[in-house]
Amino acid sequence: MSAGPIDAAWLAAHPLPDHAQGTDKNARGRVLLVGGSVFVPGALGLTGEAVLRAGAGKLQIATVDAAAMHLGVLVPEAAMIGLPTDAEGEIAENAAYKLTDAARYCDAMLIGPGMVSTQSAKALVEGLFGELGDGHVAVLDAAAISCARCMAPQIAALGGRVILTPHHGEMASLTGMDIDDIAADPIDCARSIAAVYNAVVVLKAGATVVATPDGEALRYASDCVGLATGGSGDVLAGIIAGLAARGADPLTAAAWGVWLHGEAGQAAAGRIGPIGFLARDLMMEIPGLMSRAGGSSPGLR
Incomplete structure (x- = not known):
């Protein structure tokens, strides 16, 4: 089965x-x-800035103690929570206890960017999911997917x-499928995993597929090779979490996030060059893209 495009018509139908005016940062x-x-140590700097560039009002970053102070300087708009660290330099498996209040009062929780240990990620997911408020959203990225x-x-x-x-490698870990089989039919793969997990799936590639538990699928092809760079996925996860915190439903947050990320890549490629721009170069494009997409910009694809 095919997937519908994430284009100007879809964005207009799902604002x-x-x-x-007068809205405060909590709202x-x-x-x-x-x-x-x-x-x-710096991955969350990218993700955190993307959260804020997507329009979220408040951000708390929780990371290993050794990186917390440095990240606080890198992202001064965020509150920082230092977490206990294990011998491998990962967040300790018992760290969730320090985050129960923060998880209870957030609108969106994003777990996983910059992590390597799946055991640490699993302990965080298990410890924090039960604290998430009704109607609030969780985004799982990187090690939290594995x-x-x-x-x-x-x-x-x-x-x-x-x-x-x-991405396709993480999907292979999640499903046990071969990467080539995922690439051969990414739409069906994303749909099936969305149904099994009752979750929205963003299967990242040059052509990204967004699928829902009820079988809806969307597709966005950026044709932007420059986005294949370290930190790019961290930025995408942050955009999605920021939009979800603002009140976008999971499908809308995911699809808009994919579109904004891809279009920011196109803009950076035009401004800097097709290859060699950095994940951090995407940030300044996001607010303007959101503003233009919310109107009647003829430049939307």
Whole structure:
């Protein structure tokens, strides 16, 4: 089966939440971002800035103690929570206890960017999912996807409020399928996993597929090779979480996030060059793209 395009018509039919003048930062949504490691200490800087560029009002970043102070300087708009660290430089498996209040009061929770250990990610997911408020959204990225294979019942129990963001390698880990088989039919693969996990799936590639538990599928092809760079996926996850915190439903947050990420890549390629721009170069494009897409810009594809 085919997938519909994420284009101007789809975006117009599924607008982002409108925040009127006088809206305070709490009403624009609160994100709890959990991840990072000593090995990749700066990943959450990219993700956190993307959360805020997507319009979320408040951000808390929880990461290994050794990186927390540095990230606080890198993203001064965010509150920082230092977490206990294990011998491998990963968030300790017992760290969730420090985040129960933050998880309870956030509108969107993003777990996994910058993490390597699936065991640490699994412990965080298990410890924090039960704290998520009614109607609030969880985004699982990177190591948090790899650990999800044995957690289908817990994820499904959130009733479609989880967004999974695997690339083909992570999807292979999640499903046990061969990467070539996933690439041969990514739409069917994304649909089937969305149904099993009762979650929205963002299967990342040059042509990204977004699928829902009820079988709806969308597709966006950026044709932007420059997006194949370190940190690009961290930015995408942050955009999606920021939009979800603002009140976008999971499908709308995922599809808009994919579109904004891809169009930001196109803009950076035109401004800097097709290859060699950095994930951080995407950030400044996001607010303008959202603004133009919310109107009647003829430039939308």
